[in-house]
Amino acid sequence: MTTPVLEARDVTMRFGGLTAVRSVDFTVNSGEIVGLIGPNGAGKTTFFNCLTGLYVPTEGTVSYQGKVLPPKPHLVTKAGVARTFQNIRLFANMTVLENVLVGRHTRTKEGLWSALLRGPGFKKAERASEERAMELLEFIGLAHKRDHLARNLPYGEQRKLEIARALASEPGLLLLDEPTAGMNPQETRATEELVFAIRDQGIAVLVIEHDMRFIFNLCDRVAVLVQGEKLVEGTSEVVQADERVVAAYLGEPFEGEPADDTGTAATAEETDTADETDAAPAPPETPAAGEDTGPDTAEPDGTGPQSTASTKGDTP
Amino acid sequence: MTETTKTPDTPGTPSADAVIAPDRQGLIPLPAAAARALTLVGGIATVASTFLAWTWTADFPGDLTVYGYPGGLQWLTLVGGALVALFALAGYGVRGLGWLAPAGPTGPAVLTALGALGVTWYTVIAIAVELGGLVNLEPGGYVAAVASLTTVIGAFGLPAGADETRRAKEAFTAYLKAHGRSRLRLAIAGVKFLNAYIGKPDHIAAPQTVPGWLQRLAVTAVTMAGLGIFSYGIDIPSEEGETFIGYLVVIVFAVWALHTAGLLDRFSRLVAAHRGFALAMGFVAAILFPFTQTDDHYANIGVNILIFGTVALGLNIVVGLAGLLDLGYVAFLGVGAYTAALVSGSEFSKFSGVQFPFWAAALTGAAASLVFGVLIGAPTLRLRGDYLAIVTLGFGEIFRIAVNNMDGVSGPDITNGPNGIPSIPDLSFFGFNFGTAHDLGGFTIGRFANYYLLMVLIMAIVVLVYTRAADSRIGRSWIAIREDETAATAMGINGFRVKLIAFALGATLAGLAGTVSAHVTYSVVPNPYQFAGAAPPNSAFLLAAVVLGGMGTVAGPLLGAALLYLLPEKLVFLQDKSLLAFGVALILLMRFRPEGIIANRRRQLEFHETGQLDVPQQTTLTDEPAVTKAGA
Numbered sequence: 001m002t003t004p005v006l007e008a009r010d011v012t013m014r015f016g017g018l019t020a021v022r023s024v025d026f027t028v029n030s031g032e033i034v035g036l037i038g039p040n041g042a043g044k045t046t047f048f049n050c051l052t053g054l055y056v057p058t059e060g061t062v063s064y065q066g067k068v069l070p071p072k073p074h075l076v077t078k079a080g081v082a083r084t085f086q087n088i089r090l091f092a093n094m095t096v097l098e099n100v101l102v103g104r105h106t107r108t109k110e111g112l113w114s115a116l117l118r119g120p121g122f123k124k125a126e127r128a129s130e131e132r133a134m135e136l137l138e139f140i141g142l143a144h145k146r147d148h149l150a151r152n153l154p155y156g157e158q159r160k161l162e163i164a165r166a167l168a169s170e171p172g173l174l175l176l177d178e179p180t181a182g183m184n185p186q187e188t189r190a191t192e193e194l195v196f197a198i199r200d201q202g203i204a205v206l207v208i209e210h211d212m213r214f215i216f217n218l219c220d221r222v223a224v225l226v227q228g229e230k231l232v233e234g235t236s237e238v239v240q241a242d243e244r245v246v247a248a249y250l251g252e253p254f255e256g257e258p259a260d261d262t263g264t265a266a267t268a269e270e271t272d273t274a275d276e277t278d279a280a281p282a283p284p285e286t287p288a289a290g291e292d293t294g295p296d297t298a299e300p301d302g303t304g305p306q307s308t309a310s311t312k313g314d315t316p
Numbered sequence: 317m318t319e320t321t322k323t324p325d326t327p328g329t330p331s332a333d334a335v336i337a338p339d340r341q342g343l344i345p346l347p348a349a350a351a352r353a354l355t356l357v358g359g360i361a362t363v364a365s366t367f368l369a370w371t372w373t374a375d376f377p378g379d380l381t382v383y384g385y386p387g388g389l390q391w392l393t394l395v396g397g398a399l400v401a402l403f404a405l406a407g408y409g410v411r412g413l414g415w416l417a418p419a420g421p422t423g424p425a426v427l428t429a430l431g432a433l434g435v436t437w438y439t440v441i442a443i444a445v446e447l448g449g450l451v452n453l454e455p456g457g458y459v460a461a462v463a464s465l466t467t468v469i470g471a472f473g474l475p476a477g478a479d480e481t482r483r484a485k486e487a488f489t490a491y492l493k494a495h496g497r498s499r500l501r502l503a504i505a506g507v508k509f510l511n512a513y514i515g516k517p518d519h520i521a522a523p524q525t526v527p528g529w530l531q532r533l534a535v536t537a538v539t540m541a542g543l544g545i546f547s548y549g550i551d552i553p554s555e556e557g558e559t560f561i562g563y564l565v566v567i568v569f570a571v572w573a574l575h576t577a578g579l580l581d582r583f584s585r586l587v588a589a590h591r592g593f594a595l596a597m598g599f600v601a602a603i604l605f606p607f608t609q610t611d612d613h614y615a616n617i618g619v620n621i622l623i624f625g626t627v628a629l630g631l632n633i634v635v636g637l638a639g640l641l642d643l644g645y646v647a648f649l650g651v652g653a654y655t656a657a658l659v660s661g662s663e664f665s666k667f668s669g670v671q672f673p674f675w676a677a678a679l680t681g682a683a684a685s686l687v688f689g690v691l692i693g694a695p696t697l698r699l700r701g702d703y704l705a706i707v708t709l710g711f712g713e714i715f716r717i718a719v720n721n722m723d724g725v726s727g728p729d730i731t732n733g734p735n736g737i738p739s740i741p742d743l744s745f746f747g748f749n750f751g752t753a754h755d756l757g758g759f760t761i762g763r764f765a766n767y768y769l770l771m772v773l774i775m776a777i778v779v780l781v782y783t784r785a786a787d788s789r790i791g792r793s794w795i796a797i798r799e800d801e802t803a804a805t806a807m808g809i810n811g812f813r814v815k816l817i818a819f820a821l822g823a824t825l826a827g828l829a830g831t832v833s834a835h836v837t838y839s840v841v842p843n844p845y846q847f848a849g850a851a852p853p854n855s856a857f858l859l860a861a862v863v864l865g866g867m868g869t870v871a872g873p874l875l876g877a878a879l880l881y882l883l884p885e886k887l888v889f890l891q892d893k894s895l896l897a898f899g900v901a902l903i904l905l906m907r908f909r910p911e912g913i914i915a916n917r918r919r920q921l922e923f924h925e926t927g928q929l930d931v932p933q934q935t936t937l938t939d940e941p942a943v944t945k946a947g948a
Contacts, residue, residue, distance in 0.1 A: 052806065054802070054806070072805075073802075073805040073806050074805050074806075074807075074808045074809055074810045074811070077806060077807060077808035078808050082806075082807075083806055085803065085806070089800050089802065089803035089806075090800075090803070091795065091796050091799040091800060091803065091804075092799060092800075093795075093799055094792070094795055094796070094799065098792055098795075101789075101792055102792050102793065102796045102804070102807050102809070103807050103808075104789075105789065105792075105793055105807055105808045105809050106807075106808030108789055110788065110789045110790075111790065112785060112790050112817055112821065114788075115784055115785055115787075115788030115789065115790050115791070116780075116781060116784050116785060118784060122788070125789075126788070126789075129789075165807065166807075169807065169808050
């Protein structure tokens with residue numbers, strides 16, 4: 001029993017004459033980890049930016065928990081969708097703790113006056129924010145570096161910090177744009193664990209990634225974007241088996257090629273074997289993950305309305 | 317001080333090593349004992365020479381003709397010589413002087429010796445040049461010159477680490493080899509050489525624990541000394557430009573020496589431990605300033621510095637925290653001043669019948685600036701970077717030109733055009749008239765001193781607003797916007813709204829300062845509120861004060877404002893070349909210390925890639941420790 005958290009309906013994004021994303025329908029359900037893959041230039045990041053309000057889609061709507069998202073990044077975050085960036089965009093000259101505190105912005109509301117007057121409410125809110133931020137730093141394992149400048153962290157920790165900063169806004173859906181880019185296998189493995197842990201907290205996750213092993217291990221569902229259009233969507237086996245996906249990545253055999261059949265078979269086999277070694281543990285894991293989502297959904301369902309309620313409470 | 321050619325391998329307590337280790341040698345190969353003696357004797361001789369006459373005529377500013385009593389520049393030489401002697405004594409390991417140089421006495425001795433040499437030789441050469449030849453020197457002048465040179469020779473003979481010496485020579489030759497020879501290059505190479513030679517260790521041994529009252533006493537003493545030094549500088553008459561240059565030379569070398577000695581580090585640690593107390597002492601020192609002055613003219617300088625500094629601090633919110641380059645900021649000062657003038661009851665005001673009490677006038681002025689800030693900010697703050705700078709530059713000029721034209725001929729009759737609004741009456745609080753001198757416990761507090769004290773109050777408010785705003789949710793969002801606007805909006809920050817708040821807050825503070833400035837100057841005219849001019853405040857000088865002093869700090873803009881106001885005021889002989897000199901100084905500073913004189917912890921790390929992880933003691937957004945220095 002799953003409820004959709006994020007629904008993109010018929011999203012099209014045109015830049016002048018170029019259509020970067022063409023009528024994509026897309027859904028993320030609560031408690032799900034969904035992957036979005038595609039060759040370079042397929043429009044993944046553009047689609048991401050449409051979801052988070054950085055771009056206003058030319059056509060179509062994006063709704064979060066049944067409500068259409070306004071096309072402003074800060075309102076999208078406020079509604080409960082947080083994101084990270086493909087190239088890390090931390091506040092380099094702020095400390096680790098301050099970075100996470102900035103993420104708390106939408107969940108606190110002390111304005112200039114309360115900052116100047118420093119009433120008891122202000123101090124309480126600051127303390128609560130700091131406690132929550134420290135919890136998140138514990139969660140990603142950076143609590144001991146709270147007073148370091150973000151720019152001085154090693155690469156992997158910067159990635160983690162960016163995720164913690166996004167989590168600080170208490171999202172119901174987390175969008176990760178290539179979270180393992182430039183990471184070594186151990187770090188990728190750790191990120192995988194982190195994403196599972198985030199999912200276990202009842203936060204749905206949408207991941208863009210190039211690392212197929214990572215995606216197929218991680219995701220309950222994978223969607224493939226090719227030249228702005230959604231090609232396939234389904235479990236990792238479905239996607240891996242789809243010839244069009246293979247063709248999109250490796251190119252189609254040209255017509256009239258003498259060894260047409262064998263050629264395709266060979267390529268398909270090649271990718272299959274390559275993927276199989278990657279996804280060897282995947283097939284048993286995927287159904288298990290599917291089962292997992294069953295009981296899990298109860299929690300997200302519980303937290304979902306709550307977070308909307310808190311959003312409502314903040315607005316007036 | 318400028319470059320980060322630190323010596324991490326130097327042990328924590330080099331003072332003892334430097335005294336004992338026999339194989340260490342300075343740049344000039346002298347036996348350590350001889351060098352130390354030479355330095356000490358030279359320092360004492362330099363001090364003694366100031367009691368002699370240096371020239372025969374009182375034509376040279378400061379009257380250096382008297383035997384038995386120092387005057388003018390001789391005082392500065394005396395201070396330099398005394399400092400060298402002190403550090404030399406500390407090198408002997410004299411009991412009770414060990415605290416002077418926790419990082420070793422060699423570096424400070426070299427620097428103070430150079431300072432003494434600089435001021436002495438500058439004086440001697442100035443005498444010879446201005447009075448026409450060396451014949452104008454009395455024997456005392458020669459004695460001073462030779463004594464200060466001896467000191468420097470001795471100081472360079474003091475035992476320095478072999479590493480430092482080698483590294484310093486390498487730095488010097490490497491720079492010249494890479495960049496070629498010219499006078500400027502030689503000077504730069506010289507600075508690099510010095511930096512490497514006196515290299516201060518990164519970690520200074522923590523001081524022994526002293527009782528709290530003693531620490532507070534130390535803070536008090538330093539603050540009062542700062543007040544004394546600052547008053548001395550302000551009191552140098554404008555005709556004695558030479559004395560002021562000497563003053564600057566001694567200050568620069570003395571501060572550098574204190575830094576090298578590790579005393580500045582210790583002091584900032586003290587201040588961090590007694591933050592509230594230090595802040596209070598800073599304001600006490602600021603309040604005491606008019607009581608040290610005999611002439612109300614100097615209180616006038618003081619109040620102008622305060623107005624300039626307060627506005628610069630307001631600009632620091634916009635530029636330093638939110639990262640919005642505002643080139644028309646002085647317009648908000650103008651809005652505040654004009655509003656206060658209009659409701660001041662001046663007979664030339666359009667509303668001459670209206671006379672608001674000051675609190676109401678101040679609020680009206682601040683509110684008017686706030687409205688203008690929002691009006692200008694709302695359409696422009698959607699722009700980023702250079703575009704915003706150009707638009708604010710335009711708006712700043714529009715204000716001046718509009719005020720110039722609102723004279724009833726070219727536009728509505730509001731501001732009297734270029735004539736401005738003269739004869740603004742003095743303020744009066746509960747019968748306390750700001751326009752007349754008052755006697756306060758034997759001290760005469762003149763008109764400008766009254767306004768000075770009012771400005772201290774307003775500056776206190778502005779400092780409070782700045783520090784509280786910076787260390788809060790809104791302050792963090794300003795910094796986040798400055799760091800990366802896209803990421804900040806993706807974190808849920810409404811960029812436009814937050815920037816507008818910064819812009820409006822900055823404008824309000826400037827307007828508040830403007831209301832006082834209208835009363836201090838008796839009249840408001842459009843001309844001072846321009847983009848760039850020869851005298852502060854104008855937008856360019858305000859921005860320079862922030863950048864030069866140190867963006868994102870409290871003390872920085874105040875110090876920058878004081879410097880930028882005092883330099884043109886005291887160095888009148890530069891005349892029309894003062895802007896040129898100012899430009900050169902700014903370029904040099906940006907070359908050697910891009911983070912400004914007082915560095916924000918953040919900025920310092922940004923500009924100097926030390927590569928080391930910083931673990932600060934507290935996580936405030938501003939560097940409050942230095943407030944006392946600028947407040948003094």
